[in-house]
Amino acid sequence: MQTARQAARQRRHRRRIMLGTALRLVSTGLLAYLVVALRPDRQAEAPPSAATSVTTPRVGATTAAGTSAPSPTGSATPTGSTAPTGPRTPTVAATTATANPSAPHTPRPPRTASGTASLAGRIKPGTxxxxxxxxxxxxxxxxxxxxxxxxxxxxxxxxxxxxxxxxxxxxxxxxxxxxxxxxxxxxxxxxxxxxxxxxxxxxxxxxxxxxxxxxxxxxxxxxxxSPSTSDTISLRYKTGSSAYWCGIQAIGHRNPVARLEVRTAGGWRRLPRTDYNYFVSADGGGCGGAIRLTDVYGEQLTVSGIALRPNVAQPTRVQFARH
Missing domain, CATH: 2.40.40.10 (RlpA-like domain)
Structure with missing residues (x-):
């Protein structure tokens, strides 16, 4: 009897040892799984998301239509379009000694071989x-x-x-x-x-x-x-001109006038030309101030001291060079 009871106790002891070992193995496996599951780089094993194609145009790239693709860092202005603001219209690069520099923010166009292509319009010198x-x-x-x-x-x-x-x-x-x-x-x-x-x-x-x-x-x-002449240019304000609106005309110029600008607080401002041959400042900006004339050859003449007197041709001391 004693021997039988001892054998039973030994069997029960062995079962406890085996059960404890199994529990330890299960605990170790579960701990290892949690460590692997929670490691920092686990996100690399996540399923990939849907890919989105993003194409960035190269600066200066040419499209199939032959036009330049816009730079991703700026907006494009169609070639030949008019700048949105009058004062920022490009001024000519060629100047005379009497001409004052344009406002610092005014862009300048590239030089051309003749220097007159962008100034002369339809009637060009040498044609x-x-x-x-x-x-x-x-x-x-x-x-x-x-x-x-x-x-x-x-x-x-x-x-x-x-x-x-x-x-x-x-x-x-x-x-x-x-x-x-x-x-x-x-x-x-x-x-x-x-x-x-x-x-x-x-x-x-x-x-x-x-x-x-x-x-x-x-x-x-x-x-x-470009004929020989002893006359100088005169300037005239149109009837009705005032500090709030004015029209300005050049008279007696040897060469065709391509541009007329007035000096304002913001710098030189180019005035639009009407079909009746006056350059108009619709808001009065620059009326009564210094005036700058540019001919089709690119020469610039700056005139000060012209009073805002409507319908009076006021002589200057300047004339464009002969060509």
Whole structure:
């Protein structure tokens, strides 16, 4: 009996040992699992999320249409568009010794080979144009350019296309006929449709220098010239000008005026040009202050001391260089 009881106790002891060992193994395994599950880099084992394709354009990259892709750090302005604010319109790089620098924030365009491509418009120096000459009664010599009456009737009206919102006003052009005759005229007027591009409507006096008046219409070639003159430029404020609105006109300039700017508290401000040949400050900015003129060759002349006196041609002491 004693032996049987001892054997039973031994069996029970062995079972407790085996159960304890099993519990320890299970505890160790569970602890190891928790350590692995909670380690810091566990997120690397997470299932991947859906991928999103992001394409960043390269600076200066060219699209299929041939235009430059915008830089990711700035907005693009279409080539040839007008800057949104008048004062920030680019100014010419070529200046004379009398010209003052533009406002520091004003961007400057790249130089061109001729220096005049961005200034001259349709009528460019060194270019010969073909068309026809007709004639009209010039009366006292005044016209759409509003220069006023003149005793010099060697003048002409430019066709609307080449008149280009009065850019042609004041230009001197040499006109040649097929018979070899020539005459130099100043543009003071506009010839509306049906005047075609290249056509000049000459005063009767100027037409007579080329051909018999009864012909009425002759083929011509013509080109821009920069004549000799002893006159200086005059400036005139339009009737109704004040400190709140003004129109400014240049008179007697040797070369066509490409730009007129006025000095304001923020720097030089370019004024828009009207088809009646005045540069207008709609809010009065710069009216009565310094004025800067730029011709189609890029020369700049700065004039101070012009009083805000409407409808008075005030002479200056400056004139554009001859070319």
């Amino acid at each position: 010969t144009y073909r068309g026809v000459a007709t004639s009209y009664k010039a009366g006292n010599g005044d016209g759409a350019c509003l220069f006023g009456p003149s005793n010099d009737l060697m003048i002409a009206a430019m066709n609307t296309t080449d008149y280009e919102t009065s850019k042609a006003c004041g230009a001197y052009v040499r006109v040649r006929a097929a018979n070899g005759a020539s005459v130099t005229v100043r543009i003071t007027n506009e010839c509306p449709l049906p005047c075609a591009p290249g056509q000049l409507d000459l005063s009767e006096q100027a037409f007579a220098k080329l051909a018999a008046p009864q012909l009425g219409r002759v083929p011509i070639t013509w080109s821009l010239v």
